[in-house]
Amino acid sequence: MGSKDIDEAEYLLDQLGAPDKDEDKLVTKLRNRLSLFLKEIRQGAEGTGKKD
Template sequence: MNRQAPLSLFNPPTYPFYVFSETIDEAEFLLDQVPPPSSDEDPMVTKLRTKLSDLLGELRKGAEGTLQ
């Protein structure tokens, strides 16, 4: 039997994709989930890939131990 805990602030639902990323690892994971670029892909996928790449770049710029 698979029992699930009731939803609360301390037990939020999980989804296959997060809407917002807060860490470099999360951003890299999300970017890895986007299929490789192709000539016939949906423009929304291209936009998502670009946004995730930009997010990853911004997170890396502000990371500890990076040279600026």
């Protein structure tokens, strides 16, 4: 997974908008899963930069 995956996950998370107390539980679950996924792929991307 690379920066494209991170960008796509960030985009999807942004599309959900700010959390709302009246939102559907599915939206809340999706936001939480996307946040967790984003955290995991960012951690996986650390230190994977190529050196010339």
